[in-house]
Amino acid sequence: MEEDKSENIRENILEQLPTNKRVVRFNYGLEPALFTLYFAFNLTNAVLQNQILKQTCLITGYNMTICTHLNTDNYTKTIEEEIQPQVAKINMSILLLNSIFPALFSLILGSWSDIFGRKKILMLAFTGYTCTIGLITLFSYISDNINPLTPWVYFFAEMPMTFMGGWTCLDVSVCCYAADLSSQQNRSIRLGTITFLNFFASAIAYFCSSYILNATNITFVFIIAISCAAAAFLWSIFIIDETIEPPIEVSKFDQIKEIFSTSRIHEIFTTLCKRRPQKCRKTLWSLMTVPILVVFTMHGNGTLNYLFVREKFAWSLREWTIFESTNTIISVSGLFIGLLLLKKTFKFSDITLGIVALTSLLVDALMKAFAQKSYLLYLSSGITPFRLLATPMFRSVMSVIVPHQEIGKIYSLTTCFEALSGLGAGPLYTVIYNNTFTVFPGAYHLLSACIFFFNLILCAFIFRWKSQVVSYQYE
Known part of the structure; x- marks a missing residue:
C-alpha cells in the first residue's frame, strides 16, 4: 500500500514537471563557481602526479635528493622506470575508485533531481571536491615536513569526493541545470560554454602550477587550490538558485527516501529501453555510446600521459605543465571557434560538429602514438583544435530527441556508463603501458585511435537514421 501511494505521488509529480521550474536570480550564476572549482581541481592534478612519483621513490628507499630530481640523468x-609501474597502479586504483560509486550515484541522482531539484546535487558535489582537495593538502604537508607517507594516502584522499558523487554527480547536475536554463536552440552553446570554462580553467591551472611550485612549495600550491574550492562551495550556497520547484506535498525525509527507491532505477532503464517513434531509440543509444567511449579514452589517457612524456621525452614537470596549458588553450580556442564560427555563422549541425571533433581526436591519437620528437606533440594539438566539441554536441542532440522530463534520466545513465568505463579503461591502459613503455611508450594511444575510428563509423549510422528521427519540442 505504501509503495502504491509513493508510486502515485511520483506519477503525479512527473506529469507536472514541465511547469515546475523556478525563476532564478542569476541565469549564469553557476558558471563562476564551476570555473573556480575546475581551477582548484586542475591545479591540484597538475602537481599531484609529481608528488606521487616523489613519495613512491622515498618509500622505495631512495633519499630526498634523488627523488626530487628523477629522470635528470641515466x-x-x-x-623512475623502476617506480613508474607502481605509480601507474596507484593511478589505476584511484580511477577505479572514482568509477564505481560515482556511477551508482549518477544513476540515481539525475532522475531524482528531475523531481526534487538540481542545487542539492550541485552542493553535494562541491562539498566532496573541497574535502578531497583538503585531504590532499594535509597529506602532502605531512609527507614533506613531518614524515614521508606512502603514496597510497592519495587513494584515500579521493574518498570524500567519491562518496559524494564525484565528477559524475557534478557532471549530471551541471548538464541538467544548463538544460533547465536554455532553449533547444542555444543548449549546445550553453553546454559548450561550460566545457570551455572547464578546459580554460585547466589551462590556467597547468600554466601557473609549475611557476607557483618553483616560487614556493607544493603545500602552498595545494593551499591555493583548497581556498578556491572553498570559495566555489560558498558561492554554490549563496548565489546559485534552484531551477526546479520541489513538490510541496513531499517532505524532506521522503525526498531522502526517494534517493534509495528501487523504482527510480526502474524508471531510468524504462526510459532507455521504451519504444520511440521511427529510429529515435536506436539514435539515442548511438548518441549515448559516442561520449561514453570518448570518456573511456580520457580515463585511460589521463592516468598515463604524464608518465608517457617523462619516459619518451624526459620532460620535467614544467615542460609537462606548459604543454598541457598550451594544449588546453588550443582546445578551448577550437571549441570557441567551433561554436561561434562553424555553428552560429555556417550553421553546422551538432552531429556534424561532433564528427569534426572525433576526426580531430583520431588524428591527435595517431600523431602522439608515433611522435619521435617532442615538438610533434605541439603540432598534433595545433592541427586538431576541435577535440572538445564531441561531448557537448552529442549531449545537445540527446536533449533534443527526448522529452524534458527525461533529460535528467538520460544524462544520469550516460554519465553512469561514462564512469563505469573507467573500470575497463584503467586496467586495460595500464596493462598496455606497463608492458610496452620501455619499447613503445605510445602504444596505448593506438587503442584510443581505434575507439575514435569506431565512433566515426557509428556516426555514419546516426546520419542514416537522422532523417527519420522525430524531434520533440518540450520547452
Missing part, C-alpha cells in the same frame, strides 16, 4: 631515469 641513474635517476633507471630509478
